[in-house]
Amino acid sequence: MTADRKELAALSPEERQAVILEKVNAAGRVLAAGLAQEFGVSEDSIRRDLRDLSDAGLVQRFHGGAARLVTPALDFHRREALHAEEKQSIGRAAAAPIPDGATLLVDSSTTVVRFVRALSPALSLRIITTAVDVAAAALDHPLAEVVMLGGRLGRLTRSATGAGAIDAIRALRVDYCVLGTCGIDHGLTLRADDFEDAHLKSAMIRAANKTLLLATADKLGQAATYEVAPIAAVSALFTSSRDTAILKAIREAGVDVETV
């Protein structure tokens, strides 16, 4: 949305790099030659930008351009296999208190996929999601009604993004919002590079009566630049972390913390 260019107005390197980073995360990969033409600068400047972004650890370079850090190919399944047991038990714990007839709004993450799989088959549920993998898992549930929110799919999250999805969420009113992707510091945080997702998640939280947060141990204390919501917006946190200091602080914010 910010890509509006005034044809000849020269952008500062910072601005340009911000736009490039956005493009990389949206498209998966960009070519130096194409960027040079788009911005009306030489390829050298683009290369300098790419090097800066690479040094900052935000993109991965290759000959001809740059790509997103985590390539889509080495993918979801690999991440899912990582810390599988931990995610499994978090998912199980979070699924336990879900009552019959509930409507759930579920974001995209490997942990919430476990959560969906752990939901009792005896429950009649309504599961709404933007993520293809969550939708696929939810369809295996015998009684769930599954609604997929559409849009352009992000390669990394394998989930819908953009204004369409956000608008659809704004029109919703659900019992539970189930999140698994956020880092937790003083609030729920996301890396700045997917700031579109941040809007999506805060819309999800607003649409829900209660917000459940599922977080593996590595998520706690992970400060990221973009704050989606204050920690008090969360109703309950399910985590494998044993970091008593942080957990105590979260409890004192009024969050029901359950460790597994």
Add this chain to the structure above:
Amino acid sequence: MTADRKELAALSPEERQAVILEKVNAAGRVLAAGLAQEFGVSEDSIRRDLRDLSDAGLVQRFHGGAARLVTPALDFHRREALHAEEKQSIGRAAAAPIPDGATLLVDSSTTVVRFVRALSPALSLRIITTAVDVAAAALDHPLAEVVMLGGRLGRLTRSATGAGAIDAIRALRVDYCVLGTCGIDHGLTLRADDFEDAHLKSAMIRAANKTLLLATADKLGQAATYEVAPIAAVSALFTSSRDTAILKAIREAGVDVETV
């Protein structure tokens, strides 16, 4: 080095290796010659890729290609592949003529999933679908932009239904519509019980410049109650059927029939 250098977007070696690794793990084994053709590079480059992957301990090489390092306990993907070599070759045949830069509107079926997997990784495509499994497969394609149309998901087709999806399709204008679920009699037919899907499919056909129909042998001559469109609405039929009588009739309706 003159001649027409490929206009196709060249993948970096890293990206190519990631895709190859995926293919190896999905298919069990790959052939160097086939990969070279798919990626539009020489066999030498493929061999270098395979050597790198082998050095990294990710695949096992053999003369002619490479194989998965550890064969997982019988996978349900494997069962599907074994049972449906027919679908595989139909998908491959239908994928072959798709040009670079095309926009595809894809319906839900196991056959079109094969089609999506068979699309050359060297192509820049835009894949729009209502089916979660198609979306998941499309996200593995390195250059595709994937758009998921939202809505309530049907349990059987694992795909969006309803007025929302139909409206979204009405607003589209695409190059190819790829269908795999219809029966074929005198026209494209669907069982009466999913008449909502019939509306969806006819909207998809109307949105497209060309309609490709992928049909396993059992689909031909299968009369069902609801007619989605006349057979002449189809541009090309890819099928494993050898039923000369029906195929002749279809050809005479102006459809380009290709048997595999």
Add this chain to the structure above:
DNA sequence: CATATATTTGCGTGTTTGTGCATGATTAGA
């Protein structure tokens, strides 16, 4: 306002990487 300093940019130079082709070596299969 003028000058000094810093930043950014484009171009030239040499270096690295990726690729394809040629030439032998190796292997699978008859």
Add this chain to the structure above:
DNA sequence: TCTAATCATGCACAAACACGCAAATATATG
């Protein structure tokens, strides 16, 4: 064994790259 296919190695070429330098621009300071 023999034969054809596959493979490794060396080489050449083009594309992409990093580095240094000078001109242009922006920013700061007296």
